Each structure stands twice: as structure tokens, then as C-alpha cells.
Amino acid sequence: MSVEMxxxxxxxxxxxxxxxxxxEALSELLDITPIHLKNIESSRRKPSVPLLFSLMRxxxxxxxALVFPERGGAxxxxxxxxxxxEAEALARLADAMRQTQRNRN
Numbered sequence: 001m002s003v004e005m006x007x008x009x010x011x012x013x014x015x016x017x018x019x020x021x022x023x024e025a026l027s028e029l030l031d032i033t034p035i036h037l038k039n040i041e042s043s044r045r046k047p048s049v050p051l052l053f054s055l056m057r058x059x060x061x062x063x064x065a066l067v068f069p070e071r072g073g074a075x076x077x078x079x080x081x082x083x084x085x086e087a088e089a090l091a092r093l094a095d096a097m098r099q100t101q102r103n104r105n
């Protein structure tokens with residue numbers, strides 16, 4: 001399994017959890033089975049492009065950094081509606097993840 005595939009599954013799972021959705025609830029919104037979503041989150045299956053766009057819209061996240069790793073830290077993190085402390089924590093997490101990725105390369 002590629003690093004990008006694993007990161008995509010992890011990003012989808014994290015975004016779902018931030019929204020407070022269960023796999024069952026999100027799969028119902030997406031009109032897919034919970035098993036299909038579980039396989040995507042665990043990186044056993046890739047989402048189709050239309051499904052990926054639906055995930056991005058429903059979960060309010062971007063896959064720019066995963067799709068375009070050559071852009072380095074140019075990814076976008078949407079923090080609208082987050083309390084300041086959570087937005088700062090998210091920024092620190094993103095920095096730590098970027099550093100981990102650089103260390104892997």
C-alpha cells in the first residue's frame with residue numbers, strides 16, 4: 001500500500017471523526033455501505049472520484065497535500081468555525097505531520 005493511499009484513508013477517517021459522524025451515518029449520507037467506507041478508511045479500497053468529491057464536500061476537507069505532495073506545505077487547512085485553541089492545535093499537528101513526511105523522504 002502506498003503512503004498516499006494510507007494517508008488518504010487516515011485523512012477521511014479523521015475528518016469524519018471531527019464532524020462527529022459514525023461510519024454508518026456518513027455511509028448513509030454518501031449512499032454507500034458502511035463496509036465500503038470502512039475499506040476506504042483502512043486503505044483497502046480507493047474511493048471513486050465522485051465519491052471523493054462528496055467526501056470532501058460533506059467532511060469539509062481538502063486532499064491537496066495528498067494529491068500534490070510536490071507543493072510541500074502549500075496545502076490548505078480550513079479552520080472556519082473552530083475555536084482558536086483547536087485551530088492552533090490543528091496547525092501544530094499539520095506541521096508535525098509535514099515534518100514526519102519530510103523525515104520519511
